[in-house]
Amino acid sequence: MSTAFWSTSDTRIGPFTAVVAGDGAVLASGWTGDVGELTPLISPSLTPGSLTQRRDLGPVTSAVRRYHAGELDAVDDIEVRQRSGAFRENAWDTLRKVPAGRPVSYAEYATLSGNPSAVRAAASACARNAAALFVPCHRVVRTGGAIGNFRWGTDAKRWLLSHEEVR
Incomplete structure (x- = not known):
């Protein structure tokens, strides 16, 4: 059973929440303070067995803050994991x-x-x-x-x- 982690950051346009896999890849993210709005968006094949809140998600949280502060390429190298056709x-x-x-x-x-x-x-x-x-x-x-x-x-x-x- 895999564990994913989530955190919410304040941004200029409201709360931003990210859900990341254990290895740090983003599974879901968006401008919401409710992780429950994000979890249904995760592909069933990637759905974690449990979610644990963290204050900070390291590189992901840093990239979100840097992007909103004007460093537009800060999110470019963050790994994302989505599944579909x-x-x-x-x-x-x-x-x-x-x-x-x-x-x-x-x-x-x-x-x-x-x-x-x-x-x-x-x-x-x-x-x-x-x-x-x-x-x-x-x-x-x-x-x-x-x-x-x-x-x-x-x-x-x-x-x-x-x-x-x-x-």
Whole structure:
């Protein structure tokens, strides 16, 4: 039975909680103070047997704080572990390569993920992303630049995109 750990940090846009595996890989994360909102997002094959709260998750907590303070690449090297079908897993890996300050449309995201006609599948990959921030689904917007949906609210997405604007 595996144990995962979780912690909540205060950020400029509210509480941010991360759930990490014993080896430190992020299993789920988002702008909530309720770990119960995150655990259903974890793939059944990765669901831990138990969860233990920690004050600090080491490199993950540090990366969250540094990102919100303006070091936009602080989250880039944090390991993330998500499971799904081949397209979704590839799409999540691809999303981690979209640079801060350079949002892409869902159509562009589908193309980057290797299947230009899979716009709905690309949108679904964003919607099912359990590791917000570390897999930056907030960097995908509607064609024409409209903000689009975001699990953690459009105000949070708007703040993140503004925070990442290339100046």
